[in-house]
Amino acid sequence: METLRIAFVYDVVYPWVKGGVEKRIHELARRLAKKHEVHVYGYKLWEGNGEIERDGVFYHGLAPAGRLYILGRRRPLPMLRLAARISRVRDDLRNCDVVDVQNLFYPGALALRGLENALLTWHEFWGNYWLRYWGPLGVFGETAEKALFSFERHAAVSWKTKLDLAEAGLRKPISLVPNGVDAGLIKSIPPAELESDIIFVGRLIPEKGVDLLLRALAEVKREIPDVRAVVVGDGPERGRLERLSARLGLEDSVLFTGFLESRDEVIAIIKASKVFVLPSRREGFGMVALEAMASGLPVVTLNAPMNAARFLVENGRSGFAVGADELGMAVLTLLGDKKLNRKMGAKGKMLARHYEWENVVGVWLASI
CATH class of the missing domain: 3.40.50.2000 (Glycogen Phosphorylase B;)
Structure with missing residues (x-):
């Protein structure tokens, strides 16, 4: 296979934040970097330059995160600021062979709709759970989630999420790409x-x-x-x-x-x-x-x-x-x-x- 230019887009970055999505990107990125050029875009969670290299992977810190959570939920304002920065590097991302965008970073994913080389990876599909999570404001989350159906390429990390997407009306092909273990x-x-x-x-x-x-x-x-x-x-x-x-x-x-x-x-x-x-x-x-x-x-x-x-x-x-x-x-x-x-x-x-x-x-x- 020819050398590919690959980008992963999420808000938080491993190892500075150690969650499941961050871990998945880390494990995929460092293995892909053995043969391909790999970039990770997210918050700047480290000291020093905004762009660093670790294990052959290039990390781009586009905005400071500050406090990540409020009342146990991810703060929306830092995510919106990061999404604005993501929009500014859209041309750089367009030059990649594939841009793997994580659905849970909703503002950033919405900012990259229409990007021809994008693959939207679904970690969960919430549907009407948004209303239980945010109350009446959940309608905005539900609407944003459905708007991501406009991506041309989709992957789900579990059978459950793949089935949920199909039941919700996503008619485009959905690849099953699970998480892994070492x-x-x-x-x-x-x-x-x-x-x-x-x-x-x-x-x-x-x-x-x-x-x-x-x-x-x-x-x-x-x-x-x-x-x-x-x-x-x-x-x-x-x-x-x-x-x-x-x-x-x-x-x-x-x-x-x-x-x-x-x-x-x-x-x-x-x-x-x-x-x-x-x-x-x-x-x-x-x-x-x-x-x-x-x-x-x-x-x-x-x-x-x-x-x-x-x-x-x-x-x-x-x-x-x-x-x-x-x-x-x-x-x-x-x-x-x-x-x-x-x-x-x-x-x-x-x-x-x-x-x-x-x-x-x-x-x-x-x-x-």
Whole structure:
């Protein structure tokens, strides 16, 4: 294949911000950069020059981010400023062979409508969920989301999102380009000394459902008094969740670690646990669940309509996708049956191999 000039457009950038979308762009970009010219456009989150190079990838910081969140939600004004800067580099982007635009950066994506070489990557489709998220103002989000249907090329990171788009009326072809996992790296990381029975990893926001996990854990504790759980991550819900933990009598059973800077440390703590629980009410993919599967843990996730992670889990084979009132029983089943736990963990590890990043790069290239 000839050398391509590729650009990724999003607002926040890895490793300065460590979310799923940022991680996806990072993993794709650094692998593609081995053979192609790759650029990443977003906020300037680093010190010094606005344009830097790391691992063969060229990063363009177009605007300062400032405070990213307010009341647990991404601040719109910095995104609008960044979208205005994106509009100014439209001619540079037009000179690329492909521009991979992330739908969750709605102002920037709208600014690039009509760009012939653009590929719009959908991480989630919200539809009328916008009205629950923003109230009456959600109509603007819903309208902006539908406006992105005007892009000519589309990719979805999960089957759920692809189906949602088709049901919403997007009639253009939609490629399925999932997120991935570095199973080799995960295999090389030894388990941490901090052992636990149950682990959650993610941003502490209402959508992640950690409150459901704590209530399920109280149920588990009645059967296993010395049960130990670890909650890895930080966010606006942390204080409320710690108070809920205390009210449920879980102070000695749950450790809130806060945000961990090193991804290797996160993987090590996952590998030192027995069951991974992702009780998300809304999840665009569930990359951390995939990492847990690659680590050999069975996964328990919520069988919620907007939780795409449930598609990663083969219910009853690599874990369980259950209702909120069944989370505790699913965890008890896996903690009480070591043979089943190992069997499901092994199945999950096998399934995770299909999502190796090198394979995803090939699928991405085929989609353009």
